[in-house]
Structure formats: structure tokens, C-alpha cells
Amino acid sequence: MASSTGEDQRSGAEIVYGADECYRKSIELLEELGFPKGVLPLKNLEECGRVRETGFVWMKQKTPYEHLFETTSTRVSYATEVTAYVEKSRMKKMSGVKSKQMFLWVPITEMCIEDPAKKKILFKTPMGIGRSFPITAFMTEEEKKEYLEKVNE
Helix, strand or coil: CCCHHHHHHHCCCEEEECHHHHHHHHHHHHHHHCCCCCCCCCCCEEEEEEECCCCEEEEEECCCEEEEECCCCEEEEEEEEEEEEEECCEEEEEEEEEEEECCEEEECCEEECCCHHHCEEEEECCCCCEEEEEHHHHCCHHHHHHHHHHHCC
16 A cells, blocks of 8 residues: 555556556656666556656556666666656656665666766766766667667768
């Protein structure tokens, strides 16, 4: 059962259910914010919601999921519920996302594209420490192909 704070955060939300509809909405959100489609590779989504007035979003999946981003050699864990406040080029106050650094799981609380011209995504921890990677590391194969075609024009 959700806490009253959780219910307050979700008040007035647009909510969708089911794997296909949630996947479609999550991709639309990433595109609208300017992020590559592969940056949140959540599996078996059951519920997605967004409160446009506050920017609060959440995505619920059936089970936690671990993903290895091969191009960055980074292992990331996604809880059954991932939440954030979103705005153009930024997801902040994130919960449910952790990155394995050495032998420790470190929470990721923000990801942003600070300078779109540099084509890098910065991931921040609660301690304010951040690490950036090329946007292409999180693109789907289709996005990479389109990106390379534009670059080579």
C-alpha cells in the first residue's frame, strides 16, 4: 500500500498499465526529455505514471532487473519501482537505480545532459559525485545508425 506521501506525489497523474503501453510511454518520455532510448532498459513494466504539473514520474516492473551497459562496462540495478522528477535533459531525485562501482552498489539520484553539444550524459550520486559517458553508449542500435548517418552527412 502506498504511503500518503506517495499518493500525494501521484495525485493528478496520467497512468498506463501493461507492458506494451508502459514501454511506449517510457520511450516517449525519454525522447521528450532528450535522452537516448536505451538509458532506462526496464523489463516487464506493469505501470507507468506521470504528473505533468510537478514532473514526477514512476515506472513499476514485475521484478528488479540488472543490466550491463557493455560499452561503459557499467552494471546497473533497477528496483521494482523507479521514480524521478523530470524536466528537459534532466531526471533528478531519482530512486530505484544503483550502479555497481568496484564492489559497492551506489545510488544514482540524477542524470542529465548538461551540454547537448558535448553529447554526454552525467550521472550523479547523493554525495554529488558524478561520472559522464557518451550519449551513444545508451543508444539503441537504431538510434546509433541514425546518429552516425547525421554525423557523416
